Amino acid sequence: MSALETVLIVLAVLALLGVIFEDVIHINKAKITLFFGTLSWILLFLASDGQGETAAIASGLAESIAEIAGLWLFLVAAMTFVAYLNKKGMIENLIYLVMPTQVSERKLLFLTGLFCFIFSSLADNITATLVSCSLILSLDLELKKRLQFVTLVVFAVNSGGVSLITGDVTTLMIFLADKVEILTLLTLAVPASITVFVLAVLLSRGLTGTVVLTARKNEIRPVDTVIGLLFLLTILSTIAGNALFGIPPVLTFLFGLSIMFLVSRFMSDDSDLDPILEYIRIIEFDTLLFFLGILLLVGMLKEIQALQSLVAIYDVLPPLYANYLMGIFSAVIDNVPLTAALLKAGITMSPGEWMGLTYAVGVGGSLLIIGSAAGIVAMSKIPGLTFGAYMRYLAHLLTAYTLGYAGVFMLGRFIN
Template sequence: METIIILVFVLGYLAITVEHSIKIDKLIPALVMMAISWALIALGIDSFTQWFDSANHGLVDGFSTLDHENKMHIMEETLLHHLGKTSEILVFLLGAMTIVEIIDYFDGFSTIKSFIKTNSKRSILWIFAILAFILSAIIDNLTATIVLISILQKIVKDRSVRIWYAGLIIIAANAGGAWSPIGDVTTTMLWIGDKVTTGKLFMYLFIPSLLCMIVPTLIASFLPAFKGNLEKVEDNDKPKNKFSSTMLYLGLGGIVSVPFFKTITHLPPYVGMMLALGIVAIFAEIYSNSKFALSGVDSDEHIEHASHSPVHHALSKIELPSILFFLGILMAVAALESLGILFGFAGTLQETMPMLGTEFHGEGVSDLVVLLLGVGSAVIDNVPLVAASLGMFSEPIDNELWHFIAYSAGTGGSMLIIGSAAGVVAMGMEKIDFFWYLKKISWLALLGFIAGAATFMVTRTLF
């Protein structure tokens, strides 16, 4: 039965990686393989000889001797445990996405556009790279990429030039997301899973992530594509909403406050995110003169928003397919973890892989394993890779292993355009060709990844 479940996972994973070829959204195979995996576990529960207790991070003693009823009870408790942990991540992401959409409702991101006054290609490259690095740490790398490419489309007329900027934005956004607990889904998973803390994440990864952004940007600034001045697009935007700046700073401030809320209250991060969303929503409703009713909204906003309050409009715009994909993939990986498959694979991996550099404290996990995880995240989605690592390794909170995993999984995806959510969305927004990115941008991303990884290996000894 274990073999069948592994086969279901492999086939589902394959369908996810080739979604563009088979024209089926990746959320569909993710949900299907999750449901089938747990159904097979329930049907074949009596045939399993071991069970992994995620709460205590160890195998259940004497599982094979238990009767059917007790095994089913343990399975149901485990399923509920994993659903709870997954829901913490999903509710957190829903809150963050909604705040970002509320900011966009008030045209808040136009404030960022107003900061750009220069026509120099090289200067604009550095402005966008730095903005991507900072914004992705606040509103996550996917959203930062969408925002910045949207702004880019308004100020850069030539698409052949714009895709160069988009490529460097992907690298900078992924680098910026790695050192923040709210900057990337994988880092958020490690943070919510009590593997890393905000302070240590910043201490370990800020400098490596910064170099991962600076090295490619510095090299690119000397390439022919970024020489000379830009021909700007005429600004035909409608007048900026008078509350745009206020909502931008309020929304970003609310998201940034979440790690502080967790540190002070020791409550799960999604509670702080819901508080931030509630406060932002109050001001949004007041500013739009909308009623807190599902119908009969009294608003003078644009006709597109006429039948919505800002909050309802924002909720209708969030990326629900991404949320369902995360649900499917995390719960599917949880199925493999519960059977002890990942736990056993980790032991085999650690025994067979050669050591590179310093061993991590605890179980002596090879640096090479983590570097390969980074390279692997460029080929396949980094979410299941990190989810698997949570079930494979048992190092304590803030062990340097978890921080290296956060860096590798977060930045390694930049090496291919399909290797990160930021890359995929940029690919869709600018119709960037896979092989163009491979030829023009991938080597820059690789150099940045290596520079950051080498820096991490040196600086980790200081903490």
């Protein structure tokens, strides 16, 4: 290993440590990964030996940028839809529309898990978690019961996202790498939903009271309803277009976004007060910049052929066991860089085994409160939710994760 390769690997490790200890060093992980990601490629160019090597590095960078652009554009389109619907209060209205005004705590736990599972499949995990945390905080629950609710929220949000490319970034990454088909991914909803129900049963002990929900109605205009329906139609068209005609999902979603802009222009009269393009500016660009930095780092590691050590576990263990362990690792190591590294490392697996990895890295982060974006958001919003408090339910979470992974394995055998 050359001195340059050693330096670049150290930079990648520092970036990963910065992500893990973000709450300790108080530096946003997007800033850290973007700094180290761009710096590592600059060092590669500075240390290149001749035009041939420079051209090879430029080709590798162009490949990484193309992959990042596809991911970015898809997420920008999807997140703009969600930002608009959330700002207009449609998501909050939907909650109080489907929730009864008076309900037992036990039944509300199951309804909350179901809502989180479905909603996180359509929207991003962070929005689903924020909405669910607002609901929990509106209830007059003691700390222990509040923790039971939020534990289910984190697991259900992460479980819901694995079956649709709109729900989880790692699922989208694995799909864009042509490892699984879009209709095959939908079958993950079956074992994932069952394990959310199982976890709700495990967590429902001690929930014997009754709660009253006070509905907060937001005024919804016709244009808002049309855009909400357009969002659902865009998701369905993305699935159908890719399955039947091979249309890239990013193209369908950008087309849906363009229709959203036109609908807003011709159906509303507040273009000066609330211009539709403003919603692109309020999406979570720190999340997008984090993905950019991570994928630049992983692309660099691929360029210097440093990813082989990561896949050594697949040389020792069959994919069935290796994928399960990767899910547990994703509770400590952010699942985005972990998934990106595994995809770049060139692992050969069957479609069913790739499904197992999709479930593992998507849901495994739920085992620790710091293991997923949903957990981090919940910890920042729910008083009393700490690393140790969440750990009390580790056995429940591990049981649900293991059952879900076993269900995906059986599903994979059928698909293979």
